[in-house]
Amino acid sequence: MTRRNFLTGTAKAIVTAIVTGVMAVAAYFMYPAGLRARAMVYCDCMDEDALPKKGVKRAEYRYKLKGNEMAHSVFIVNDERGVYALSPVCTHLGCLVNYNRLKNEFICPCHGGKYDVSGKVISGPPPAPLTRLPLKIENGRVYIGIMLPATAAA
Amino acid sequence: MGKTFDWLDKKFRIKAPHKGFLRRRLPPGLSYFYCLGGAAFTSYLILFITGSMLSLYYVPSEMEAYESVLKIQRVVHLGWLIRGVHKWSATLLIVFILCHTLRVFISRAYRAPKELNWMVGCLTLVSVFASGFTGYLLPWDQKSYWATTVGTSMASTIPMMGRHLMYLIRGGMDVGGDTLIRFYSFHVLWLPVTMAALLWAHFHMIKRQGIKGGL
Numbered sequence: 250m251t252r253r254n255f256l257t258g259t260a261k262a263i264v265t266a267i268v269t270g271v272m273a274v275a276a277y278f279m280y281p282a283g284l285r286a287r288a289m290v291y292c293d294c295m296d297e298d299a300l301p302k303k304g305v306k307r308a309e310y311r312y313k314l315k316g317n318e319m320a321h322s323v324f325i326v327n328d329e330r331g332v333y334a335l336s337p338v339c340t341h342l343g344c345l346v347n348y349n350r351l352k353n354e355f356i357c358p359c360h361g362g363k364y365d366v367s368g369k370v371i372s373g374p375p376p377a378p379l380t381r382l383p384l385k386i387e388n389g390r391v392y393i394g395i396m397l398p399a400t401a402a403a
Numbered sequence: 404m405g406k407t408f409d410w411l412d413k414k415f416r417i418k419a420p421h422k423g424f425l426r427r428r429l430p431p432g433l434s435y436f437y438c439l440g441g442a443a444f445t446s447y448l449i450l451f452i453t454g455s456m457l458s459l460y461y462v463p464s465e466m467e468a469y470e471s472v473l474k475i476q477r478v479v480h481l482g483w484l485i486r487g488v489h490k491w492s493a494t495l496l497i498v499f500i501l502c503h504t505l506r507v508f509i510s511r512a513y514r515a516p517k518e519l520n521w522m523v524g525c526l527t528l529v530s531v532f533a534s535g536f537t538g539y540l541l542p543w544d545q546k547s548y549w550a551t552t553v554g555t556s557m558a559s560t561i562p563m564m565g566r567h568l569m570y571l572i573r574g575g576m577d578v579g580g581d582t583l584i585r586f587y588s589f590h591v592l593w594l595p596v597t598m599a600a601l602l603w604a605h606f607h608m609i610k611r612q613g614i615k616g617g618l
Binding site: 274280 | 456478481485
């Protein structure tokens, strides 16, 4: 090994080590801090009397996050299978589906995914049925269960 | 060099035109004082990298700026380190660039045909000072607020148009949210881009004219 080869090799090794180190630190710096496991929170939604007697009803459940009042929509369905709650989040790419009363279907406005009232996919790109959310009735109020960060409160 | 570099070089042709420059004979009498410019440029690169990283978390808003700095300092992974490196590189850049200016002055390297390179260097020096001044406001704490109030007030001592110049710098009558956004924009966009262009010219002229006149 010549003196020149040795110096070139050493210089390359040092530069590679510095670049790799900086990239590792940058990736660690960018990765969000304070990620914590989410927990199931039952959020107040509506009065028990307001539940649909038959068919689909769009409702909202509310919770508090960092001092802000949050509200998200949910579909409450009552059919021969009983009363259950469906998340409006399309399983394709996360848009919010609408309920079409005439066709009795959930239709996603983004890519035309269609679900029946039980959440099953009829047509379009969605890979899975709409998510069923846990529904609880307590003291005459309807609660929807949802995974929320630890800082959230019902 | 490695295979990847050779592949890129076939497209970009960087190596051949620089061969003469990289293999040149250096003039006699060089010392470590001639590394000060390189040290300043290294500080600039470190500031560019750490600054780009800090901009991922910093919020240039009246209400959130200080909170976001606290978050960088306490919550973000290694945030204290990146911010510390940015701060100290800034201090070192000022030291290195001043020493570099002094070296050029003492070795009379500002003389023709390098007079334009001296002018470009001076503009870079002013840009570095401006970066330091605008960056000092960004933590948005008591010290930075009053330092900027005092610093911008100095502009008002210019006769006739001084007061209006101060309002122009502040973006208002007093230092406020508009000043913060303006200083942020200058600090992360206008000044770094200006310095990049100036440094390109600086280095291009060194390549063409050599260190201290003539290769």
